[in-house]
Amino acid sequence: MPSIxxxxxxxxxxxxxxxxGDSVMQVATAHGIDEIVAECGxxxxxxxxxxxxxxxxxxxxxAMSEEENELLDGVAAERRPNSRLSxxxxxxxxxxxxxxxxxxxxx
Amino acid sequence: xxxxxxxxxxxxxxEFFDNPHPVHEVLREAGPVVxxxxxxxxxxxxxxxxxxxxxDPIAFCSSRGVGLSDFAKEPPWRPQxxxxxxxxxxxxxxxxxxxxxxxxxVMKQLRSSFVAAAEARVDALLAKGSxxxxxxxxxxxxxxVFPDALGLKPEGRxxxxxxxxxxxxxxxxxxxxxxxxIARSAPHQAYVAEQCQRENLAPGGFGACIHAQAxxxxxxxxxxxxxxxxxxxxxxxxxxxxxxxxxxxxxxxxDQWARLRNDPTLARNAFEEAVRFESPVQTFFRTTTxxxxxxxxxxxxxxxxLMFLAAANRDPRRWDNPDQYDITRRTxxxxxxxxxxxxxxxxxxxxxxxxxxxxxxxxRVASIKITGPATRRFNNTLRGLxxxxxxxxxx
Numbered sequence: 001m002p003s004i005x006x007x008x009x010x011x012x013x014x015x016x017x018x019x020x021g022d023s024v025m026q027v028a029t030a031h032g033i034d035e036i037v038a039e040c041g042x043x044x045x046x047x048x049x050x051x052x053x054x055x056x057x058x059x060x061x062x063a064m065s066e067e068e069n070e071l072l073d074g075v076a077a078e079r080r081p082n083s084r085l086s087x088x089x090x091x092x093x094x095x096x097x098x099x100x101x102x103x104x105x106x107x
Numbered sequence: 108x109x110x111x112x113x114x115x116x117x118x119x120x121x122e123f124f125d126n127p128h129p130v131h132e133v134l135r136e137a138g139p140v141v142x143x144x145x146x147x148x149x150x151x152x153x154x155x156x157x158x159x160x161x162x163d164p165i166a167f168c169s170s171r172g173v174g175l176s177d178f179a180k181e182p183p184w185r186p187q188x189x190x191x192x193x194x195x196x197x198x199x200x201x202x203x204x205x206x207x208x209x210x211x212x213v214m215k216q217l218r219s220s221f222v223a224a225a226e227a228r229v230d231a232l233l234a235k236g237s238x239x240x241x242x243x244x245x246x247x248x249x250x251x252v253f254p255d256a257l258g259l260k261p262e263g264r265x266x267x268x269x270x271x272x273x274x275x276x277x278x279x280x281x282x283x284x285x286x287x288x289i290a291r292s293a294p295h296q297a298y299v300a301e302q303c304q305r306e307n308l309a310p311g312g313f314g315a316c317i318h319a320q321a322x323x324x325x326x327x328x329x330x331x332x333x334x335x336x337x338x339x340x341x342x343x344x345x346x347x348x349x350x351x352x353x354x355x356x357x358x359x360x361x362d363q364w365a366r367l368r369n370d371p372t373l374a375r376n377a378f379e380e381a382v383r384f385e386s387p388v389q390t391f392f393r394t395t396t397x398x399x400x401x402x403x404x405x406x407x408x409x410x411x412x413l414m415f416l417a418a419a420n421r422d423p424r425r426w427d428n429p430d431q432y433d434i435t436r437r438t439x440x441x442x443x444x445x446x447x448x449x450x451x452x453x454x455x456x457x458x459x460x461x462x463x464x465x466x467x468x469x470x471r472v473a474s475i476k477i478t479g480p481a482t483r484r485f486n487n488t489l490r491g492l493x494x495x496x497x498x499x500x501x502x
Binding site for chain 1: 206375379448450
């Protein structure tokens with residue numbers, strides 16, 4: 001099983017064992033990562049599951065869709081080059097050790 | 108194969124609408140899927156099955172209507188919706204258009220005016236002291252922001268709520284509610300058809316944005332008015348009942364009101380929890396496109412499946428203490444806005460309205476007291492109140 005390192009806004013790190021096939025958003029909400037709100041339940045509508053993906057991992061993610069790109073313009077915290085919606089990151093075995101930073105707000 | 112239990116109850120009767128919760132429990136406990144003999148349909152009321160049906164739009168289609176009426180067997184009462192009553196891949200294209208029109212970045216632009224309107228409304232109500240929380244707040248607030256955001260003319264807006272009531276009654280069976288609504292519908296339909304036209308929609312509003320997408324070729328000029336109609340159908344009465352539900356909850360549960368007063372940043376979740384708890388949109392139908400299996404039972408092609416969203420939102424298999432209104436609950440995953448590809452396209456507008464109203468109340472109002480009988484408004488799909496007399500005191 002891949003594990004994901006979530007880094008909270010206060011730099012606290014939390015390592016969570018994830019299930020292959022789940023999205024990073026699903027892993028976060030199932031394990032009580034409160035910074036991920038995910039109001040729309042993974043429909044790529046709401047932009048409340050925003051994360052900053054560690055730069056080293058960024059090139060390995062699937063390219064973002066035009067929809068995701070537009071949604072990221074509406075995120076509550078600052079949009080950065082490594083901003084992604086965690087509902088759009090589906091986990092495969094090679095994501096073991098993925099590091100994502102959590103923004104300080106989603107709304 | 109599992110046998111499907113058959114139940115005799117009518118989920119579209121006034122007795123049921125008056126107190127649906129015990130019947131929802133009967134429906135959930137009877138099995139993962141039930142037969143409802145009265146209307147010759149199937150029903151799902153548990154969270155897992157409701158969620159599964161919502162998330163398989165190919166086996167459980169919307170294009171044969173999301174009410175009882177099967178468009179393969181009878182013509183729709185109005186021209187079919189090209190988003191609500193459509194399936195992928197056709198639905199994908201029209202949905203993308205409304206997603207853009209109602210996106211998070213659009214909400215950012217609307218936020219300050221929606222917040223200011225909520226504060227002004229609450230200030231005016233504080234000056235009154237005693238009022239009807241439905242007419243003077245749950246209806247008045249959305250009417251003060253949504254038609255303007257859409258870009259509607261000031262004249263004729265009194266048609267909006269009756270038209271929405273009609274649309275949601277028409278999803279039901281041919282009972283008195285549906286027949287009366289359709290019998291009275293001509294002037295409301297004429298108003299709506301007129302307002303969907305480009306020349307009647309102010310620049311910068313949702314309606315004009317939809318028509319602009321016809322210029323870029325994403326939809327045809329003939330499709331644009333039909334997408335505007337979707338916002339006129341589903342954008343107002345839903346939030347009226349959502350805000351009404353939230354105020355009714357906060358007035359009934361003083362401990363939750365105290366928590367909100369203590370931390371107004373809980374407003375958005377307090378609204379969301381009210382949508383779960385009361386489920387303003389109670390039900391929708393799907394139609395099977397092939398033989399399907401639900402909870403180990405086989406159902407044939409061309410059958411209507413009634414999804415009890417409200418029952419799923421209180422299924423103890425999914426929710427801890429489901430009958431408690433808890434504004435700090437993790438509400439993510441509730442089906443009050445549906446789920447999957449058809450999940451409410453206006454959900455961000457609804458949440459912005461709900462959050463704005465509850466934040467204004469939490470910051471400015473010390474107490475809410477119910478001062479008279481709460482009376483119910485009956486509709487085949489929507490759950491909400493007709494009247495809720497309350498008195499509020501300033502903080």
